[in-house]
Amino acid sequence: MPDNIAGHPSVKNHSSRTGLKPSEMLLDRSYHHAAMKRLPDSWKRGRPDIVHFALMEALSTPLFLKGRLKVYVHTVNDKVITIADNLRVPKSYFRFEGLMVSLFRDRVIKSDEGAVLMELADGSFSSLVNDIGADKIVGLSTAGVQSSVHKVAGIAKGIDDCAFVIGGFPSGHFSEKVTKNLGPTYSISDFGLEAHVVIARILYECELLEEGVHHEGNE
Ligand SMILES: C[S@@+](CC[C@H](N)C(=O)[O-])C[C@H]1O[C@@H](n2cnc3c(N)ncnc32)[C@H](O)[C@@H]1O
Structure with missing residues (x-):
């Protein structure tokens, strides 16, 4: 607040x-x-439910469950939330909200066994990108170059780490502070999509690529 x-x-x-x-x-x-x-x-601003949906989507994928996906949330006030590999997001928004209130107060959420599940730190988008050290930082936006989700996910192929950046906001575009850190930025649909739909599509394509599955349109 x-x-x-x-x-x-x-x-x-x-x-x-x-x-x-x-x-x-x-x-x-x-x-x-x-x-x-x-x-x-x-x-x-003011849509923590979008982050809830986005996290539920990303953290339920086989890619995350296999430990092949790291997830970070960067907020408008330059806070960075690091999600641990073993976090399961509560399905109930009410419980998620309680968890986030605790995180912003205590800066860490631990499991009953003491394992860190989420951590909050101060950090700009640029510092987050530096810390992640990905080989490519790919933006997803309706303002990007039109491409297929298959081709966009394919950027991750053959490199160690690729970061996909998705806006957790209801309307508007990435700020200049975010945009200057992005490599290529792509639009994967003629529609403006919800963040969780974009996440689901990109991560599914990454899974197919990892499994070496070829489907129509594959190059
Ligand atoms: C509800 S949208 C935000 C609205 C923004 N005007 C837009 O369309 O990019 C939430 C996020 O989903 C992603 N997104 C939505 N539609 C997309 C599209 N057609 N291609 C790529 N990413 C998209 C973007 O990362 C966007 O920031």
């Missing part, structure tokens, strides 16, 4: 209903729509 809207009535109401301090709450357009009018880039 940004400080400058913490005193807005919609935030205060939500705070007294949930018992959370505004500083502990996730910005959520479903509750804080009126307060968000004051925020810069407000149309790109």
Whole structure:
């Protein structure tokens, strides 16, 4: 919750209903729509449900379960969430929200056995990209060059690490700070798709490539 809207009535109401301090709450357009009018880039913010869907999709894939996929979330306020290989995201949004509130408060989530499941650190998108050290950073956007999802996933073939960057926002495009770090950027459909659909398609193609499965359109 940004400080400058913490005193807005919609935030205060939500705070007294949930018992959370505004500083502990996730910005959520479903509750804080009126307060968000004051925020810069407000149309790109306040949708933690998009991140929930995206994580559920990515972390349920065979690619992730086999340990062949690393997942990071970079936030608008330059926080980086590192997802551990053994994280299973709660299917219930209510439980996911609780987990994220704890993560932003404690900066780490551990399992009952003490294994780190999620960590929060300060970090710009550029520093995240540097830390990952991928050979290629590929952007996915409707503003990118039209291509097939098969060809885009194929970029990962024959190199050690390839990062795919997907926007976890409802509308708008990557900021300049993100765009300057991207290599090629591709659009994989004539439609503007939901982030989780793009994730599902790219990761499925990566799985097929890994298995050496050839299908129509393969080159
Ligand atoms: C709901 S969209 C955000 C809207 C944005 N105007 C756009 O279409 O890129 C969420 C994310 O899904 C990905 N995405 C959506 N449609 C896409 C497409 N046709 N090709 C590639 N990526 C797409 C992008 O990473 C985008 O940031």
